[in-house]
Amino acid sequence: MHKEKVSIFQFFTSDPETRIGKGTNSTIQILFFPSCLMPPFTDILGFLSKFHVYKERKLFLLILLFQVLFVAARTSSDDFKGLAGLIENWNQKPPSWVDSDPCGSNWEGIGCKDSRVVSIKLSGMKISGRLSPEIESISELEILDLSFNRGLTGTIPDEIGNLKNLDTLILAGCSLFGPIPASIGSLQNLTFLALNWNQFSGGIPRTLGNLSKIEWLDLSDNQLEGAIPVSNDQGLLGLDLLHTARHFHFGNNRLSGRIPAKLFNANMKLLHVLLDNNRLTDSIPASLGLVNTLEAVRFDRNQLFGPVPPSITNLRNLTELYLSDNNLNGFLPDLSGLRLTYLDVSTNNFTSSGIPPWASTLQFITTLNLGNITLKDEIPVSLFSLPNLETVSLRDNKLTGDLDIGNSFSNRLQSIDVENNGIDGFNQGNSQIRAAVLLRGNPICIQKEDREKIYCQERQSNISYSTPPNNCSPLLCISNQLSSPNCKCAYPYTGTLNSRVLSFSNFGNTSYYVAIEQSLIIFVRSQNLPVDSVSVSNPVKNSSTEYFYVTISFFPSQQDRFNRTGVSSIAFALANQIYKAPAFFSPYFFIGDDYQYNAGEPSKKTSHAGVIAGAGVGVFVFLVIAVLAGIYAYRQKKQAQTAMDMNPFINWELNKNVGAAPQLKGARWFSLEELKKYTNNFSDANAVGSGGYGKVYQGVLTTGELVAIKRAGQGSMQGALEFKTEIELLSRVHHKNLVNLVGFCFEKGEQMLVYEYIANGTLMDSLSGKSGIKLNCMKRIKVALGAAQGLAYLHELADPPIIHRDIKSSNILLDDHLNPKVSDFGLSKLLVDSERGHVTTQVKGTMGYLDPEYYMTQQLTEKSDVYSFGVLLLELITGRKPIEQGKYIVREVVREMDKSKDLYNLQEILDPCITEVTNPKGLEKFVDLALSCVKEYAAERPSMAEIVKEIENIMELAGLNPTSESATTTETFEDASLRHPYGNEDFKYSGVFPSAKVEPQ
Template sequence: MHRDLSNNSFMPSGVPSWFTELPGLMTLTMQSVGISGKLPQKLFSLRDLQHVILNDNELNDTLDMGNTINDGLDLVDLRNNKITSVTVYSSLDSKLLKLEGNPLCTDSLLSNTLLCTDQLTEFPTMLPFSDVQCPHPFVETIFFRSPSFGDVRKFLPELHDNLSRTVSSCTPNKLGLVPYVDDVYLKVDIKACPVNQKRFNYSQVLNCFNLTLQTYKPPENFGPYYVKSHPYPFHDKASRAILIGVVTGSVLLVVGLALIGVYAMRQKKRAKKLVSQNNPFASWGSTPEDIGEAPKLKSARAFTLEELKLSTNDFKQINAIGEGGYGTVYRGKLLDGQLIAIKRSKQGSMQGGLEFKTEIELLSRVHHNNLVGLVGFCFEKGEKMLVYEFISNGTLSEALYGMKGVQLDWSMRLKIALDSARGLAYLHDHANPPIIHRDIKSTNILLDSKMTAKVADFGLSLLVSDSEEGELCTNVKGTLGYLDPEYYMTQQLTAKSDVYSFGVVLLELIVAKPPIYEKKYIVREVKTALDMEDTMYCGLKDVMDPVLYKMGGLLGFPRFVRMALQCVEEVGPDRPKMNNVVREIEMIMQDNGLTPGSMSASSSFSVDSTTRTFAPRYPYSSTSTPSTTYEMDSRAFEYSGGFPSQGSLKNRNTSPKPRSSRERGLPG
């Protein structure tokens, strides 16, 4: 336990009684806070105490540390107080005590002793806990942000064992730790040597030493951390010279071939111009809104601007059915009678250009029963429009908040949760490369005429490979209330960020209110009211949707609540994967006599690698309720409800009785 209350504007007072009431106290730091009086002997005999730093206060009288001083105590800094005398015992080590600036150091026998001359100005240099030697070790530094340690060497064996288990597949018994203090934080160099080889390869470094995803959990005493890797020579100088020679030769060869082909390219220039006229994205990049390369499509119909004007009566306002940060959504009808929804981007929107490119590429290559699919697009005369099949029942938020005049019973909410979980699980585990949505919310879950849920609006989504997941994002994006706080604070995006947002949607299915309402945050309100000993409502009757307890039939409700709270755990590794969420909802429904419908995400999807031979059915992906997208540099971002760590399920005394293996926590 560490206490640092320095430089606060407290009212001057005597020595607090709680000084001796904290048996686990390791470091006590209270500089310049105005405390006065005599320090109690009991303070210095606390078993775990290592540092006492109380300089620049009003402590007075005689310093009597007693004859039972803790052996682990290695620093007592009482400089610049008003101590007039000190009682010396044989057990007192004068090297640990600093009394300069007190009256007893003025014209006394102690004036020229270590007690009064302030000779100890630095902590002793820490020697390596364990070191390994090899020609090409891999080194990375962990910065631990917990408060200062008294003697970190006492805790290094636990850290060494913990790290050794993590990297045992790459460097068994060849891991060294070199700790040192930088300002107030502890830094530890991890030094690892390869086994039966000269150097580590790329795969070993990525698989064993990639601790930047926050997937590694250090011992509890070490607290939060971040990692900085040192440059590593994967190739020696000779190999590098060969590589440079090969690359240089290849470049010269390419340049030669390019010069030879100049004549042929000029001859084909006129033909390419004719071909580009038939390419709907031939003009991509001509305006600042067109970010990056033109969209790459697998299958999608290109509509003309005139076709879409005709279908919406020239985009009359009466046909507008929703509006969001991207633009406006219109209802239309094609000449063959098909109803469509058209998302039209705002003119001159820089965000619109990027979202248009992202969504059109993603939707043209992924197909799943619970994902929005693309009918077509229009890229003409500065217009960027996406076309979907019209969905009659709108968004989940409209259904929950009573805007559609329907009431969803518990079994229907379970089905909606399962449908949307299957769609999201497909994006994470079956798309290639995986897709992180980044904007899961109830307004981005659509309900068709059969109340089948479909995940929509891929404007903020990212394609990520396994090696890219968890890398730093320069712009953190998402919607207030649903945004993963760990993603916002660390700027490291993983699939678990989508899981957090989906967990908020699951709580929304219970409460039927927006994630932030009346200055309250839904996650905190549910955790605060939670009582798992209430087997029917889990203590949530006062915060849940009145429709639910009036209609009854809350089958599997405690398991659903437990799963939802696991999804909104503050730390990503503590949250389940979406495939596990799908299986848990299926089991909740099956165990309570409900039919979960078709098979789970792993067997209910299809990837279209060829042109489809039938008319696709795709919904739209806009929102009918305005939502706000936040970037990292937005000064408006603030969670009014906060993210209280003490309200988490694992810290409450309301845990349920032992459960069967099926009811236990979901794997992460």
């Protein structure tokens, strides 16, 4: 114990030999001779001055330091230094972190062994702030899990590479950004690395090839770009050296270039290779067939071309294969020797032929998607008798003859999609078939006697499930409590369980959800987690990623809420893949929600043997502390006031018109001084735009990141509610087609929003010619697709759904690749009551884009955004503002339109960029889509997900791959200069509901 005490003092002294002295052989001697033991007061103040923290935390640190000086502790001083560094950089710490002995007093989330901290498990703890470089001091750390803390932002410090004993590193579901540090490659004991669902950028570090023990490598759902690194003869490292890895999860990034042939070799033990939703090009390497352990491969939604290599037939364990939405060609190899359950090769350019004979021999197949691959000839009846088949899609091909499903079809068959082919007849076979047959767009549905049949009608796929009560009657609960499956009112811990690779597609089959429930119940009991019951609900299929997820609710045992340790233990078990999901749902990842109802917070009072030992000198210690604290408080008076001001919302509620302080999930807070530094004191040279809100300045952060800083008028609180709304919403949503909020400033009467810098201005500026960018026909369609995907994310994947309420061309920004990003969430609303399907609210928005039904009823729905988006589509093809010279674009298009004529007789009002192309393919469908969006009644309008699909179909009709970044080009006016996106804001309607009906002009 004495040895540890000396090391603690060394932590506070620059010259331990002189200050500690010699002959300090007992605790009593140390306490009675502080002049020999304590560092000079100036050293203590110098140490404290480095902690730029809130006033209450400075007091905590002051007391903490003196506790360390006078109380024997069980924790290594180096480890305490590392934890103190975390506290310095966190705006919110666990409430049990209140004294100087993390190991001795059981600090929440801290695991110790022989006085050394070996694990930090703080998953889902609502921690906010940054990861301190001083974490390197915790040198014996083996597990670091800070997942699902959306307030954790900033970059990963390079010093993390000094944690040589680290085995598990989980930072999933946070708000971290910047490059992944190359120093992680120094962690040669690492077996589990999960950095998914953040905002990391830059390339995959080559040094990860040094992780010789890694088994789980998940970098998906970030903004990583560049090539996949492999080793070479010059000694450079690469991922091909990871022979112990079982999982390569790199989907939903911006990786480009080819899939290197060297990436795969026979020494690897990979189970899953997930490279979906990237920008990869060239062909699939034949070396893939060398990894005979593979079970799931996802190369879909890239820009791959060439044939599928025959070597893929060597993958005898392969069960899921996704190759859709590429430019693959040639003939498909015979896959009958594989144990496939899910095969999707749709939307490619394979050589025209009939349905491959081997398709009818896939005995394990549940999902077969051969849509849009130029298939022709008749459909073999044997295809529908596969014993496990649930879904077969043959849509958008050139199939002919009659559709005959026979009498021996699988009783598991749920959907037969043969839309948009050349089918002339339909032999229904056994009338007891339960499968949905879709034949729209075939000759059979043109015939009078068939076109009213159900198989010729559009069908909506509604997925609905919620765990039923367990032989009891649900209770009517108070507040935000829910009735559990065991009919107990409680506050559950919730999150989404997401499957990256599915082996089923019958989402209406409740047995799948029951299996998930049962496996979770067995798991929580085997792990002795404080869970009474588990509920599965709200199954959702994401059409843009092919991910499938369900909401999981864990209900507490013993009491009506979890304590913080209970939440963290559940989150850690799921983040660390300790829970093994059923095979049909694996691999999965979990994203936990913030938990607001913690019970039984640990007491801040602890007892120590050291306190008892020093009781005899308590009075002396008290006097020393009192004197030093008084001097310190005097010296820090001005800094303490500044520290209080650092709370960005300390005075928020003094403005009675803006509601409670914002609830943030990761946006970084900037001080006014920081933003002055980044903008050269808001100099005119840095000003890049202006509008009714104020000015916009370009700034450069210390990381080199370029940002746009939107500054409200000096001293003005106008728009405070919009300010609050925007930072709340943008801090919790992340999508490639939504503008990224870097942070905000709310200090000394200033309101500023800090966004990523978008280089190419607004869509409105490009359409009007102000930006100097000329958008051709195809690029406009791609802009429409990206904006639609961003809105579909808000409507379907945000929880609760978000209604933007101000969709218009000036709120669509174009990045340096002319990819669209939806911006300005100041008027947005949460659809918190999904049962009602609307929010009753004061009418706000921009005239010309406003939904008439919302305008008249004050009932805001997701279809209100759809209406505005429809106006935007018309703006894209006409190049005209919604209201121009008293003419309303919707009325003008409807008035001029004649479907019996070429281009619907709209040549006079189409933008010249559109008519430059002779008979542009898909234009009529684009007009039809736009007009369906601006239907008078919301119920008649499509959803944003349906709009996304239709735009993708239009692009394919025009010969353009929806995932391609290079399919179209842009032209720039020679003498035009680019302008910034944040200026020239147009008028927003923000009045109360009018007493009389007002039609758009």
